[in-house]
Amino acid sequence: MIYYLTALINGFFNSINRMTNVRAGKLFGTANGALINYVEATVLSLLLMLVLKNGNELAWGHIVSVPWWVYLGSVCGLLAQLLQIVGTLHSNTLVSSVLMLAGNLGMSLALDYVFYGTFSLLRAVGIFLILTGMAWVEKEKKPEPKDSAANGK
């Protein structure tokens, strides 16, 4: 249960984090804006590692004993962030969120099969429903005219 709750909270803060990143990108440029996130997070996580006495994980012997492909997650994340910015600039919110979610959830389903050997047709149906629901919510989204929003109408 705690994992499910944490995943929900993770998603909640994910949107807030994305909006903050967008704000940083607007103020300092895309790369500079992303740099704030990475500098801060690298320094803080290093400090937390050392405080919690996990500094031995920084030993070269340990680093090279880990399969190399595990480190590619970070590269994928950075590439995804850049592609998302380029793609979103040339499409609309509906298309960009649904396409990204389709790739994301589809890949998660495939990788669950690779890493845990689990695949369920009902799970795939669930992912299809999430995508349809997201598309629906985005399609029906209509910003309010500025003056009526200001008057609370």
Added chain:
Amino acid sequence: MIRYAQLHKKEGVSLLYLGLLLLAGILQGVMVSFNGQMGNYFSLFGICFFVHAIALILLFAYLLAKRQTLRFAGAPWYVYLVGVMGIAIVASSSWCTLHVGASAFMALSTAGQLVSSALIDRFGLFGMPVTRIRRQQLPGYALVLLGVILVVLN
């Protein structure tokens, strides 16, 4: 003829951008799964450190190659919390993925994102236009909820 060619060229470019967005989503899925696997070798903050440090090196290299000046000053206070949120998000996503799998994690995370996005839109936070939740959107929310339940229970 020229207009026809231009139209088709434009369609081709649009398809390319749509492909890029799909690829971005696929890469995000790979990232979540790989970061989850990192949990087999590193502590939670160890994962955060390597995930951010590798990207930081790549980003630095890019900025150096582009000869861009680094600028950090003059943003609203909450912009500087982005790194703290980044750590919390990477740590919690790796922890959850390792225990419940990537698809269950992503499904629940999507539901959480939908809630916070709705709140951001409703109150016009971060300079976004105010967008109230409409009755017509409710079936969409219901479908997402049903989808999440199916993914989690299976």
